[in-house]
Amino acid sequence: MDKPWLSHYPAGVPADIKTDLYPSLVQLVDHALSTHADKHAYVFMGKRFTFAQIDGWSRAMAAYLQSLGLTTGDRVAVMLPNVPQYPVAVAGILRAGFVVVNVNPLYTPRELEHQLKDSGAKAIIILENFAATLQQVLDKVPTKHVVLAAMGDLLGLVKGALVNYVVRNKRKLVPPFSLPQAVGFKQALQQGSTRAVKPAVVGPDDVAVLQYTGGTTGVSKGAVLLHRNLVANLLQAEAWYQPALKKIPEGEQIVTVCALPLYHIFAFNANMLLAMHMGGCNILIPNARDIPALLKALSTERFHSFPAVNTLFNAIANHADFGTVSWSSLKISVGGGMAVQSGTAKLWLEKTGCPIIEAYGLSETSPGATCNPVDATAWAGSIGLPMPSTDITLLDDEGRPVPVGEPGEICIRGPQVMAGYWQRPDETAKVMTADGYFRSGDIGVMDSRGYFKIVDRKKDMILVSGFNVYPNEVEDLLSQHPGVLEAAAIGVPDEHSGEAVKVVVVKRDPALTEDSVRQWCETHLTGYKRPRVVEFRAELPKTPVGKILRRELRG
Secondary structure, eight states: OOOGGGGGSOTTOOSSOOTTSSSSHHHHHHHHHHHTTTSEEEEETTEEEEHHHHHHHHHHHHHHHHHTTOOTTOEEEEEOOSSTHHHHHHHHHHHTTOEEEEOOTTOOHHHHHHHHHHHTOSEEEEEGGGHHHHHHHGGGSSOOEEEEEOTTTTSOHHHHHHHHHIIIIISOOSOOOOOTTOEEHHHHHHHHTTSOOOOOOOOTTSEEEEEEEOOTTSOOEEEEEEHHHHHHHHHHHHHHHHHHHTTSOTTOOOEEEEOSOTTSHHHIIIIIIHHHHHTOEEEEOSOTTOHHHHHHHHTTOOOOEEEEOHHHHHHHHTSTTGGGSOOTTOOEEEEOSSOOOHHHHHHHHHHHSOOEEEEEEOGGGSSEEEEOOTTOSSOOSSOBEEOTTOEEEEEOTTSOBOOTTSOEEEEEESTTSOSEETTOHHHHHHHBOTTSOEEEEEEEEEOTTSOEEEEEESSOOEEETTEEEOHHHHHHHHHTSTTEEEEEEEEEEETTTEEEEEEEEEESSTTOOHHHHHHHHHHHSOGGGSEEEEEEOSOOOBOTTOOBOHHHHHO
């Protein structure tokens, strides 16, 4: 049998899904926001927002963006954390016929400049907390229109003003900046509300999102996700979740904890798009690293679904305030982004009664490719079975399929696989096979039942709390330090983040210090890419042709 996994699907999960339910995400947004108008869509800082409110605001944002003279297919960057302005911005961009470019709000000026240049984003919607970063690069990028949001924008006059005062003056989270050309988020909505939205002319094969991911060359590149890719993947997830969703009492709205950042493809699809389609509510957590605040937000809520990464499950389960939250309604805990560790899975099951269901995917697969059955009663230690309408094969270095039980590169084919890398046909050719499989760079094995397990990575990528760090980027940056002769970056085990970055440096300047290396990285790299460990050596191990042997450094 070509697909042994199908006979191990839970009851009620189809082998294939109808991928053309919506011609594009625009129809999905229009249908969802009108169908579920009276339901709560988001909870943020104790305030509830209905789908009708998101509908009205996103229409206004779409009309405002169209008034700037942008044309169908133009890119608009979104640099926001988990705040209600995020879904408003995304729905507005899509409804206007434009392309969403997700940007990590913690990016340094160097990282932001590359992404805005590479995507050609003509506009950006950004939280004021990160405006100082944008100010440093704005004269070097094609981005001419800036919409500036503040944390309390949508919280109402009194609460909004109070939140903004605390963020700016008490917590000092908004560094000084000057962006005189910027238009306030509320001002943009006000202007847009007086205009009509011109219907977006987009179809299944048009670009919906550019999701940036690291590159083998050390340069971040945009995975081109079409409307049909994202529609297919949210429908695959909905079909897969059915056995768990049936455990929710009839008539009760599904509520999901949104602690993963929405700019990350996992939350973008598993939280925002899926909940929109199903009429579910998301509890928005603006900063998941603040565990006390996260648990406080959950202590007054009833929730059913919790997608997260291993580090977050672990931090919550070990926190002193864990017991202030009622976990009795939790029906599905999905672990993705990085490997779930057995110790974390065991503790989470003991403390919540809900097993972590491990899934696997990549930015290039929108993201879901495999998942364990959601009716499982324990952590499986595998990445599960291919999702409906998905085919996975394991190939050796010559591109030939390997026998059951033998390791090979995980290669994925399905309606969720990206169209390629933005304006990089050479990079696209490296990862796509002639018959349409995406080469993941991960080495896996499949057992006789069709369950997959990752055993190694072909790439030298480092996985820090679910985020990809590409050694070439770190090494390239260090090579620009005047005191560094050469450097190598590798991943080392870390109990908190799964892996951490270690750099091995050969000095050009004998006076070079560890502090100098760290400071250089802090200036140019966002937090998760910075080295946790810095080691100095007289030389680096190399192949006969001079390529650095990272494998020997790891050993």
